[in-house]
Amino acid sequence: MPASNNLLQKLQIQHPIFQAPLAGGGDTPELVAAVCNAGAFGFIGAGYLSPEQIGEAGRSVRAKTSRQFGINLFAPTPAPPSDASLDMAVQRLSPYYAELGLPAPTLPGKPPYGFAEQLTAALETGASVFSFTFGIPAPEAIRAIKAKGLLLMGTATTVEEALDLEKAGVDAVVTQGSEGGGHRGTFRGDFHAAMIGTISLVPQVVDAVRVPVVASGGIMDGRGIAAALALGASAVQLGTAFLTCNESGVPEAYRQAILHAGEDQTRITRAFSGRPARGIVNRFMTEMESGDGAEKIPLFPLQNALTRPLRTAAAKQGRAEFLSLWAGQGVRLARRQSAAELIARLVRETEEAIGRLQASSQEISRAKSGGTTR
Ligand SMILES: Cc1cc2nc3c(=O)[nH]c(=O)nc-3n(C[C@H](O)[C@H](O)[C@H](O)COP(=O)(O)O)c2cc1C
Secondary structure: OOOOOHHHHHHOOOOOEEEOOOOOOOOOHHHHHHHHHOOOEEEEEOOOOOHHHHHHHHHHHHHHOOOOOEEEEEOOOOOOOOOOHHHHHHHHHHHHHHHOOOOOOOOOOOOOOOHHHHHHHHHOOOOOEEEEEOOOOOHHHHHHHHHOOOEEEEEEOOHHHHHHHHHHOOOEEEEEOOOOOEEOOOOOOOOOOOOOOHHHHHHHHHHHOOOOEEEEOOOOOHHHHHHHHHOOOOEEEEOHHHHOEOOOOOOHHHHHHHHHOOOOOEEEEOOOOOOOEEEEOOHHHHHHOOOOHHHHOOOOOHHHHHHHHHHHHHHHHOOHHHOOOEOOOOHHHOOOEOHHHHHHHHHHHHHHHHHHHHHHHHHHHHHHOOOOOO
16 A cells, blocks of 8 residues: 555544445444454544434444544535425325335424534434535534534545635544435535546646545545545545455345445435435436436425435335445445455555556656557
8 A cells, every 4th residue: 555644643643444324324433443453543423313323323433443533414405396296295205104004204394403413413422523525514513513523524526626625624634525325415516527537636626736645436446545635636436346245234135235236326306205325227217206206305305304204114015126225336336245355355455556557667668768569
């Protein structure tokens, strides 16, 4: 692996590899701790957790590792209108509820906690990094995070977003390439315009900001890691690759869908949550977005709340056609193994890829100096 950089030293990790926060149950405490114990850095994706659950997750990770770990929340987004279109959304979902033997869905109520309460709980977990996506928390939240001594990392899908994050005081920017699985972090401008692939996004952000850049989106093996480092990233963040680890908490039907999917089988959808996210195409996604269906889907987090009971029941019944199968375009490279095995493989493959780069560089030098090349 390349010489350790500032970020690695600060976090006392051996490898420039972050396990992405995987909100929704992917990142169990077992996974986060196994990643940290293997010399990489694990995140608790706490976006959907209540303050109590955040406390529990933190304690559970701490009981399994003495290493540093991170926590992630969704930056607050404007509340979507709760109007008559919601009744139509409920009606559209009713047949699916019936198919899974569930009573008809009801309109989501106001959640009993907000970002402020989640943040207070997150800051008590003992995490040493706070990362966020979907926007930028308010200045007072950022001050509270920094006052606690946590490193701050925010997600950018464009150069402008990265500059906004730097201005807000982040210690590192996580770039999210359009290949990546899960929700898009885009918070400035148009979602479609912000679909920038990792190979384009990373060097442009690296050139624009002074803080370290962590590359994410479509990175599944050591070749991807070496490429991201060559583009100027200080570290990488992998999501999909960790979902098929033994310690991940995704339902087996979800894991199998990833293990059997190809690079052309994921798509950006609003069907499950109301916010654009990349997942493996399935029946629910296709049916909800057929015709003008996509326009009738309420915004995040309303649609997310409306489909949650459906997704929970589908997980219990092993019905992948109703699960949000978040995954990136690198799915074909996913393997089932332990987190420690994955990290050992990533480290080995990165060294091999860097070795190949060095060999080609020597070959180019020889060619330039008129030596023989075959
Ligand atoms: C199931 C799943 C859940 C995710 N949850 C979060 C999250 O809670 N917070 C966050 O910042 N990013 C989240 N992400 C996005 C990742 O941080 C990262 O951008 C993405 O996984 C990178 O692409 P890859 O999946 O191709 O590795 C999630 C991704 C997936 C696949």
